[in-house]
Amino acid sequence: MTEPAYAAVDWGTSSFRLWLIDRAGQVLAERRSGEGMLAAAKTGFPAVLQSHLAAVEAPDHLPVLVCGMAGAKTGWVETGYVDTPAPLAAILKQAALVPGELRDIRILPGIAQRDANTPDVMRGEETQLLGALGLDAAGEALVCMPGTHSKWVRVKGGIVEHFSTFMTGELFSVVSRETILSLAVVGADDAEDVASFKAAVVAAFKAPAFAANLLFTARSRQLLFGGTPAAARETVSGTLIGVELAAGLSGAVPKAGVTLIASGRLATLYRLAFEALAVTVQPIDADEAVRRGLSMAAAAIWMK
């Protein structure tokens, strides 16, 4: 095994991922856990990080680069933001050093959009963008990054010009669990119902103002016509994603299509949604993108 050059950490609200990486950018070891910002704020950020570093036998001097919510006000060390229009290259220049630690630990900043009408913030996605698009990507990209708080980002010549956060994932979670629709969804197995999902995407895309009504049909359809809990769940999911796509696709879409940065089940769902609307996507794996973004930043900081 080659020597590790640094550890890269994606520290989200509810998830923690660490990679041990060598000089050539190869992954030597990986850790995943649910000790995100919310959990670590209670147990202590240094202890969580150290336990994972110890588990991969990282040397004491190994530097660590972190992105995500660990840099939020409620995180470990607040790192501030790069303001839009934000060159992706600026992100790796503004990493904040965590004080009082033996090893060199730095946290990357987020991006802020200080516009009174469309205020917005991101933390973690800027590193995914860096990894997905590179430091000085030519041309224009419209990027969709699905999640608890989905981001739609317009990047031009390596500069983040504008972005919008949609609470799609979180809305799905509370609507399917905490409202009357939980009665329609309860007991749903993992069986996919692509037809119900795509139909809901198209209906919501065509009439986004009817979102709160289309959601309710997940229950009324079951009451009047029957139908499985899985179909109801796909209606809720498809409606919320369809409304997000109606907004995200309301501006100009580049010829190459939408750059979709996603992993796992979300990648599958969003690919189906774009397919239902006959919109081309360029899929990029989100896990790989964030690791690549962290590696690019680490190389710039420690391997000049």
Added chain:
Amino acid sequence: MTEPAYAAVDWGTSSFRLWLIDRAGQVLAERRSGEGMLAAAKTGFPAVLQSHLAAVEAPDHLPVLVCGMAGAKTGWVETGYVDTPAPLAAILKQAALVPGELRDIRILPGIAQRDANTPDVMRGEETQLLGALGLDAAGEALVCMPGTHSKWVRVKGGIVEHFSTFMTGELFSVVSRETILSLAVVGADDAEDVASFKAAVVAAFKAPAFAANLLFTARSRQLLFGGTPAAARETVSGTLIGVELAAGLSGAVPKAGVTLIASGRLATLYRLAFEALAVTVQPIDADEAVRRGLSMAAAAIWMK
């Protein structure tokens, strides 16, 4: 005090209201409680009803007319639906007798829209419509009935032609309490912030597809620019109501404007929302409407 002729009950999901009414339609006594369908399903519908009848000293033989969720599958006695196009006059002809009771207790049916694309159901609002519009209202009305599950109803010549349920009230409740926006809203006092509310209504009305983004600005605006928890709450409320109005007003609006059947705080909020969009409303008190609807039905059933 004159003799009571019947008791009228509006039995909703989470509220119970009873009026003791004489032959002339005058209210002799009133009861309000939180023993709605959800609570009564546990403690027993007959016991809840009897306790309120005893409290107003109703005679043993007094008939009782009920509307609302007591007639749902999960209620007391399932009463079925009148299907759209539904003459309001048909509602009072299909009241179901509660079996095994000493007194004459009847529950009014709901209305169902058995359309595969826009399936929908109502229980309770049909009685409000009856009271607000009368049995054979001439002309066309576009009715907005705000609530946990708001209803928008098109009535023509006394016939309910089409309606749509919007989960606006329930969405407000879960979004402001169970999502990240709870951090922005927590500690909000009752102070009104009409400017924030109206601005959110207009923004969401203009760009309903951006609903899940406009909601998030309640948090990002506070992070980047500050602002009170009350302003954040009004942004959430105004966004959800603005999207509902974009859908509700997407068809033809009668010359006289929208018939707004609402009470209390919801009546105030919706009046402000319509005002922000310069749409005329004909306000009708929801409590009075349901009582009048129950009285009309009771008169038709027992006082021919």
